[in-house]
Amino acid sequence: MPPTDRFAPPPSLLTGKRIVLGVTGGIAAYKAADHASYLAQQGVDLRVVMTAAATRFVGPMTFEAITRQPVYRDVFDGWAGEEAGHVTLAASADAVIVAPATANTIARMAQGMVDDMLTATLLATQAPIIVAPAMEHHMWHHPATRANIELLRSRGVTIVEPESGHLASGANGDGRLTSRDRIVAAVREQLARGGPLAGRKVVVSAGGTHEAIDPVRFIGNRSSGQMGVALADAAFDAGADVVSVVGPTVTVPPMVGRVERCESAREMSALVQEETGDADVLIMAAAVADFRPESAVASKIKKGPGDDAPIVRLTRNPDILATVKRDGLFLVGFAAETDDLVANSQAKLQAKALDMLVANDAVATIGSANSQATLLFANGDVIQLPLLAKAELARVIVHQLIPALPEAERKDA
Numbered sequence: 001m002p003p004t005d006r007f008a009p010p011p012s013l014l015t016g017k018r019i020v021l022g023v024t025g026g027i028a029a030y031k032a033a034d035h036a037s038y039l040a041q042q043g044v045d046l047r048v049v050m051t052a053a054a055t056r057f058v059g060p061m062t063f064e065a066i067t068r069q070p071v072y073r074d075v076f077d078g079w080a081g082e083e084a085g086h087v088t089l090a091a092s093a094d095a096v097i098v099a100p101a102t103a104n105t106i107a108r109m110a111q112g113m114v115d116d117m118l119t120a121t122l123l124a125t126q127a128p129i130i131v132a133p134a135m136e137h138h139m140w141h142h143p144a145t146r147a148n149i150e151l152l153r154s155r156g157v158t159i160v161e162p163e164s165g166h167l168a169s170g171a172n173g174d175g176r177l178t179s180r181d182r183i184v185a186a187v188r189e190q191l192a193r194g195g196p197l198a199g200r201k202v203v204v205s206a207g208g209t210h211e212a213i214d215p216v217r218f219i220g221n222r223s224s225g226q227m228g229v230a231l232a233d234a235a236f237d238a239g240a241d242v243v244s245v246v247g248p249t250v251t252v253p254p255m256v257g258r259v260e261r262c263e264s265a266r267e268m269s270a271l272v273q274e275e276t277g278d279a280d281v282l283i284m285a286a287a288v289a290d291f292r293p294e295s296a297v298a299s300k301i302k303k304g305p306g307d308d309a310p311i312v313r314l315t316r317n318p319d320i321l322a323t324v325k326r327d328g329l330f331l332v333g334f335a336a337e338t339d340d341l342v343a344n345s346q347a348k349l350q351a352k353a354l355d356m357l358v359a360n361d362a363v364a365t366i367g368s369a370n371s372q373a374t375l376l377f378a379n380g381d382v383i384q385l386p387l388l389a390k391a392e393l394a395r396v397i398v399h400q401l402i403p404a405l406p407e408a409e410r411k412d413a
């Protein structure tokens with residue numbers, strides 16, 4: 001794969017997917033416009049279906065402007081040309097989201113009613129259904145709603161639970177529509193099923209570590225963890241069971257998979273050792289501190305008048321990659337180099353006995369949204385990549401490691 005302008009990283013999981021967004025009649029319907037806009041920006045082929053009550057809260061034109069597609073409402077919509085109303089929409093969907101889902105629509109779904117385009121589509125589709133309820137606290141906790149939710153769950157519908165907080169009534173309580181990120185994560189989980197990493201556990205480390213000097217001070221680095229988070233996303237979207245071990249510098253942890261937080265290199269090491277016990281792949285994207293203060297002082301170091309500045313003696317941290325148990329574990333390391341990138345990286349690949357190493361220019365990469373990387377493999381293959389967004393680079397790395405996994409571990413899609 002030579003560096004060329006025509007190099008195209010694999011598309012994201014959402015790109016080109018046909019998703020039907022059902023919007024029902026609660027005040028949170030206005031938030032669905034933001035969800036629709038986000039999905040459209042991700043390249044989703046989005047079709048919006050509104051209930052009659054939803055159109056009282058938000059004009060269909062809002063969604064038509066966002067999707068550049070007609071908004072379906074009536075069960076008799078969409079019979080023009082090749083389209084066969086709800087049947088075509090239901091059959092062509094990769095996923096159907098209902099957000100916000102009112103107690104009324106949840107009840108209609110539970111009963112299998114077909115009195116508008118949305119319920120007809122929901123009954124006719126074979127695609128995964130993701131429901132994000134939003135309603136008043138007492139409606140959410142009413143035994144009727146509880147029973148309907150459990151019934152939908154038992155039929156395989158994914159319920160993205162509402163949150164606690166400010167409700168339209170002015171009261172605080174349960175029933176607030178959950179965040180867009182959580183809804184999108186639930187959709188991705190459904191779309192990623194059966195992907196090339198299905199049944200595989202991938203552990204990804206991300207971010208820098210903090211090495212305590214005293215209870216309030218630490219030695220740290222500038223790593224934002226963006227690369228590790230992008231890798232967790234890419235592995236998740238390939239169907240993997242992902243555990244992210246994230247350092248304290250990561251302000252936006254992955255929205256998908258399981259996230260384990262840690263502070264220091266030693267804490268990260270313990271978590272990585274534990275999580276890789278039954279893992280197939282370890283991707284060490286974290287900028288682990290190489291050194292830590294020999295001993296962290298128990299109370300804050302004072303600067304009294306006339307006191308000398310303290311001397312902080314450093315000691316080496318464990319090298320996690322070099323010490324992790326590796327039976328059947330595919331190891332991916334990162335190298336941030338400032339010169340002789342390929343030669344230094346090849347030496348590192350061998351010294352740490354890695355299966356794959358991602359080498360990038362230290363100065364250009366840290367803290368940037370882009371990265372220009374070279375991939376090196378244990379068999380000697382070298383792939384030089386063009387400048388890519390970190391999310392694109394993450395997809396390239398994940399798709400390159402899939403065929404490099406040992407035969408027995410690879411699950412062909």
Ligand code: C5P
Nearest residue numbers: 284285286288317318319320321333334
């Ligand atoms: O040797 P160097 O620090 O350049 O290697 C970088 C790679 O090793 C990265 O993948 C990083 O996550 C990992 N590493 C580690 N434990 C350390 C330091 C770095 O696993 N203590």
